[in-house]
Amino acid sequence: MQTDDDTLALAAARGETSAFAVLIERQYDRLFRLCFRLTGSQADAEDLTQDICAALPGKLRSYRAEASFTTWLYRLCVNAAHDRRRRAATHARAASGWGEWELNRRAEIDDSAQAIDWLTTAMRSLPDDLRDTLALTLDDMTHAQAGEILGISEGTISWRISEAKKHLSSLRQEDRP
Numbered sequence: 315m316q317t318d319d320d321t322l323a324l325a326a327a328r329g330e331t332s333a334f335a336v337l338i339e340r341q342y343d344r345l346f347r348l349c350f351r352l353t354g355s356q357a358d359a360e361d362l363t364q365d366i367c368a369a370l371p372g373k374l375r376s377y378r379a380e381a382s383f384t385t386w387l388y389r390l391c392v393n394a395a396h397d398r399r400r401r402a403a404t405h406a407r408a409a410s411g412w413g414e415w416e417l418n419r420r421a422e423i424d425d426s427a428q429a430i431d432w433l434t435t436a437m438r439s440l441p442d443d444l445r446d447t448l449a450l451t452l453d454d455m456t457h458a459q460a461g462e463i464l465g466i467s468e469g470t471i472s473w474r475i476s477e478a479k480k481h482l483s484s485l486r487q488e489d490r491p
Contacts, residue, residue, distance in 0.1 A: 317333075317336070319337060319340065319341070319382070319383040319384060320379050320382060320383045322334075322336055322337050322383070323337060323374060323377050323379070323383040323386075324377065324379060326371070326374050327374040327375055327377050334370075334371060334374070337383070338367060338370075341384070341387060342363070342367070344384075344453065345363055345366065345367075345387065345391060346359055346360070346363045347453055348388060348391050348449055348450070348453050349362040349363045349366070349391060349395065350434075351434075351437065351445075351448070351449030351452060351453070352391070352392065352395035352445065352446065352449050353395060353398070354434045354435070354437060354438040358398070362391075362394060362395060362398060365394060366390060366391055366394050369394075370390075373390060381462060384459075385459060385462050385463050388450065388455075388463045389463045389464075389465075392446055392450075392463060392464065395446075396442070399442065433482075436481075436482050436485045436486075437449070437482075439481070439485065440478055440481055440482075443464075443474060444474050444477055444478040444481065445478075446464060447460060447464065447471055447474040447475060447478065448474075448475065448478045450463060450464070451471070451475060457471040457472055457475075458471075
């Protein structure tokens with residue numbers, strides 16, 4: 315019989331390394347997919363996923379099984395993505411005014427962004443709240459689960475998805491000749 319993730323998480327929080335290894339094995343791919351949707355970049359998603367996995371043993375000490383482990387882990391992921399975005403924005407502001415070097419760096423970033431597929435690029439243009447909501451629901455989460463992770467109502471999740479669809483539809487129309 316297979317042990318559920320909540321039980322494994324509580325065991326891992328007590329320092330059982332085998333429980334932690336099973337959790338990582340079960341959750342890594344799902345965590346990476348969510349990180350990819352939140353960042354829009356494979357390299358950033360890989361970095362974010364690794365950062366979360368590296369911090370997870372310490373974070374597990376605060377896990378109390380008040381929510382399912384997956385819900386708790388996804389909330390951790392969304393928070394880590396927000397922190398990464400804030401740091402990136404801070405670095406971008408600090409780097410502005412560096413002249414030619416900064417212009418070249420931004421041109422490289424623009425070239426890289428054009429290589430990302432249409433949906434990922436379009437999702438990056440969404441406001442953070444819509445992007446986070448869409449990223450969670452694209453990972454086969456119910457509206458109720460996404461609402462629990464983001465700390466908002468199921469109705470707000472539905473509204474955000476509707477707004478995201480309108481935005482993406484508008485972008486699709488602009489892209490057509």
